[in-house]
Amino acid sequence: MDDKGRESGHLMLITPERVFYAGLLGRPRQRCSGAFHVYVAIRGGLRLATEGAIEDFGELAVVPPNLRHTIASDYRSVICVLIEPETVCAGAFDLLARRLSGTERQVFVDRIRAAYEQLQHQPCGGDIVSATFDIMCFGEALPRRTVDARVVQAIAQIGRFSGDPVTAASCAAEAGLSVSRFLHLFKQETGIPFRSFRAWKRARHLLHFANQDLNLAHLAQEIGYPDSTHFSHSIRRFYGLKPRAIFSGSRDLAIYRSGRANAGDSGWTQEAG
The missing domain is CATH 1.10.10.60 (Homeodomain-like)
Structure with missing residues (x-):
């Protein structure tokens, strides 16, 4: 890990189709991301509030794309895994969400925390494909669209x-x-x-x-x-969060970038038009 993230433990791995973030959560305000989110508490628990639903509390929270929600944490930092919805087969998120929220929840919590530990000590060098990212976080590659x-x-x-x-x-x-x-x-x-x-x-x-x-x-x-x-x-x-708040809270964040999304040259599975 570089000097920015060494002491804080804050890091972010960005690929074209995935993001692994471990850092400050910021004040609990409503947000509405275009990605599928998996939040995991580094310590304590998380409180998830979504429109029209009862507040949920636990170590892991799942939010589908484009859903307004507020997430709060007992600890000032949190792990967040983002998956771009256009890269995964229709229906795959529903199945993953059921597994993440079901009897396997603790398995996924432990796996994602272990991925964080791995990235802290051995940041991914060069390009990381989406399948490798998925296996690191979920134990298997998500089906591609x-x-x-x-x-x-x-x-x-x-x-x-x-x-x-x-x-x-x-x-x-x-x-x-x-x-x-x-x-x-x-x-x-x-x-x-x-x-x-x-x-x-x-x-x-x-x-x-x-x-x-x-x-x-x-x-x-x-x-x-x-x-x-x-x-x-x-x-x-x-x-x-306002842009200035994001930058202010990311000064000690180590950022790692990967250029490839998939094993193919383009990073996409294509079909002829």
Whole structure:
């Protein structure tokens, strides 16, 4: 572990399709992420509150994508595993959530805590594929979603975070489709509307810079936000924290990045359009 995370134990492993975070939780405010979340307490327990549900308490909490929730911890730091929903077969999250919340819960708590210990002492070097990440956290690889090649191409465009803003019109033109047909295909293949997908990926990209001393207004422009107000509102909606609070709480966070998502060159399982 580098000097930033050595004393605090705070770390984050980021891959194109997964994130493993162990660090400060921040004040318990409502958040609504685009990823599937598994929270695990480092010590004590967690309190999860979701809309229309009774507050749950335990060492592990599961939150599906795009569900508004508040998470609080007995201890100031927490482990959080994020999985991008478009990378996993439909129905796989429901099955995983049932296992995580059922009789195997303690097994998963112990496994994810062990993964944290492993990352503290032996950070992953180079690229880590999603299957390896899943085995480390869950004991098995999650089944991959097969995605139309034209949608894969659009996802790659969104993930570059450079140049002109990526629009549905530009992606549709490159795919040789009308905008309406492209939007339908994108949601059909990923399970997520195009605009929601793009907004989440932009906010997720912020994680790569969380422990750096940067001008936030400049960063907002660089990753595609039209202005600082839009940037602040979007980040607070997804993470429940203002951008400045995220950066302030991440100064001692060690960040490790992996460039590959899957064993293939693109990181995606594709099907011909």
